[in-house]
Amino acid sequence: MTVDVEVMKPPRTEVGALGWLRKNLFGTWYDALLTVGSVAFICVVLYGVFNWALNTAKWGVVTTNIKVFMVGRYPYSEVWRIWTSVGLFLVMALVSLVVWKRNVTKARRGVTIAWVIVLLLTIVLLKGFGDLPLIPSVPINIWSGLMLTLALGIVGIVASFPMGVLLALGRRSSLPVIKVFCTTYIEGIRGVPLISVLFMSMLMIPLFLPPSIRLDNVLRAMVAMTLFSAAYVAENVRGGLQAIPEGQYEAGRAVGLNEGLVMVLIVLPQALRAMIPAIVGQFISLYKDTSLVVIVGLLDILGVAKAVTGQREWIGTQKEVFAFAGVIFFVTCSALSYASRRLEKQLGVGER
C-alpha cells in the first residue's frame, strides 16, 4: 500500500515576499489603511521635494558662490593655504587610520604628537604673519563660511575637552576654594543660554578694555563657545568619574600610586571611556551651535547663506541656500558621529 505523500506547500500568501507584506503591512484593516496612507504621504512629500530640487530650485546661487560658501571672505590669492591645510589634515587622518588599524602601538605616540604639530601649523598657515612675503597675515576677523564653522567647531572641541576634565576634577576636589570656584563656574555657565554668552563676549568685553586694545570677534566667539562647552563637558566627565567604584581608588593607592597617578592611570581612562557617547553628543551639539554666531554678526556658513541672497540676481533663493547649508551640516555631523562609533568600538565601550 502506498500512500501518496504529498507535502502540501504553505499557502503562497503566508511565506516569501507576499507573506511578509501581508503579515507586516496588511495584517488587519487598520494596518492596511496605515500602509496605504503612509505610502501616499511619502510619495507626495518626495514628489514635492524632488520636483522643487530638480525643476524649480535655482542652484546657480550655490555654484556661483561656492567660494564664498567654503572660505567666505578669505582672499582669493591665499586660498592655496586652505588647500594645504586640508591636505595636511587628510594625510594625518590617513596615517592615523593605518596606525590604529594595524595596531602599531609604537607609532601611536608619534602620531598624536604629529596631530598637535599639524594643528598648530595649520593655525599659523591660515593666520599668517605680519609682512612675511609667502604667508601675509589674514585677519581672523574675515574668516567666514564653512571655514569659520569648522574653525569654531574644532577649536571649541579641542579646547573645551581638557578644560572640562579639569573642571570636573576641580568640582570633586577636597580643596574648598577650587571646589567652590569650579561649581560656581559650571552652574553659572549652565544657568545662561549660549546666545547671552555670545552677546556678552561681543558687546560687553569692549567696555572693559581700553579703546586701543581690540580682540578679534572670531577669537571672542571661539573663547565664548569654549568656555560654554567646557561646563557641559565637565558635567559629563563628572558623571563618568562618579561611576568608578571606590574600590578602584583604593586598589590604586594599595599598589603605592599617589593621588595624581591614581587619577591619570586608573580612574580617568575608565571614566572617559564610559562617557564617550555623552561627550561626543556634546561635541556635535557644540558644532551645530556654532551657527548661533550669525546672531552676533559673524558670517559662518549660515551667515554666508543669508549674505549671498542679497546679490541682485539671487534675491529670493533662501530655500536653496538653506538647503545647501543643511546638507553640509548633515554630512559633517554624520562624519562626527561615525567617528565616535568607531572610537567606541575600538575602545570596547560596553564590553567588559
Added chain:
Amino acid sequence: MKAISWIVVSLLVLGVLLAACAAPAPPEEGEAAPSVTGARIQTILDRGKVICGCNAELPGFGYLNPAGDFEGFDVDFCKAIAAAVFGDATAVEYRPLTAAERLPALQTGEIDVLIRNTTWTLTRDAVNEVDWAAVTFYDGQGMMVPVATGWTSLDDMEGATVCSTTGTTTEMNLADAFRSRGLDYTPLLFEKTQDTATAYEEGRCDGQTSDKSQLAALRSAMENPADHVILDVTMSKEPLGPLTAHGDNKWNDVVRWVVWGMMQAEESGVSSANVDQMLSSDDPTVKRLLGVEGEMGSSLGIPNDFVVQIVKQVGNYGEVYNRWLGPDGLNIPRGPNELWTNGGLLYAMAFR
C-alpha cells in the same frame, strides 16, 4: 543651613568678581573722556583703517558678492570715508551686524561708524546715545500691486487684501494709511519680508507693502518684474544714514562732510570721469570742494583733497546711487533722493 552658606559663598564670589571688573574702570573712563574732543579720529588714524558696521544681507545696500567682498550702497559710503581719511578706499574693516547689536556695537566703541540702513528716529537719537551724521537715502514705506489691477493710488484699494510683515512699524503704518483714508482692507501678515513676497506672487493678496527699496529688490527677483508697479505713495518716513557714537563730534563732522562732499560733487558736476580736469576748474566752489583752494579738509583733520579721493575711488553721490539703486542696480526711481536743484531733498551744506 547648608543652603544658606552656599548662598553666602556665591554672593561673596559674585562680589569679588564684580569688584574685579569694576576696578580697572577709572583709568579707562579717563581715556574715554577726550572722545568729545576727537579721540576717535586719532584712534582711527593710528589704526590705519576705519571699522564700519554694515548690513551683510540687504539687496542693494550691503551683501557679499561671489568673490567674498562686501558691496552695495551703504558699503560704498564706508569706502568713501576710508578714501577721505586715508586716501585708500580699501582701508576699511567691515563688521557685519544684526539689527539687534548695531546700536550697542556703536556705543561700546566696537565700530567707528554704523552705515546699516538705520532709520533716523527721535527715540534712537535721544535714548540710544548715537548721532546721525547725514541722510544718505530717503526711504519710505510703499505699496506694490500688479499692473493688471489698474490701481494708481491707495484710494483705489478699497477692500483689498494686503500682505505685510507682522509686529513691525510696517504693519502700523499700513493701518494708519488706510484708516486715515477711510478705506477697508484685509491684512495678511507674515514673519518675514520674503514670505510676504512669496504670498504676493502666489496671488494670495492684492498688494504688498514694505520699504520702497525692498519692494524694488523683491520686484526685480520676480518672474515678470514689468507686471508689478510700486505706487507713488509713501506711508512712512525712513531717512537712512550713517551714525557715530554720541558726543564724538569731530568724527561725526568728518562723516557728514564726506556724505555732503559726495552730494556737492554731483551738484558741481564732478564725477570719477572728469575729476582730474575739474582740478583746474575756475569755479570757486569746485576749487574749495576739491581742496585746490582753502583748508577744508585740514580743518576737519583729514587731507585737503579728500573729495578728490572719494570721487576718484568711489564716485559722487549720483554715481554710487546709479551703481546700486539706479538703472545698474535695483532700479528705484530717485524721487526724494534727487539733488535739491532737481526737485529732490539732497542738499549739501556750504563748502566754505
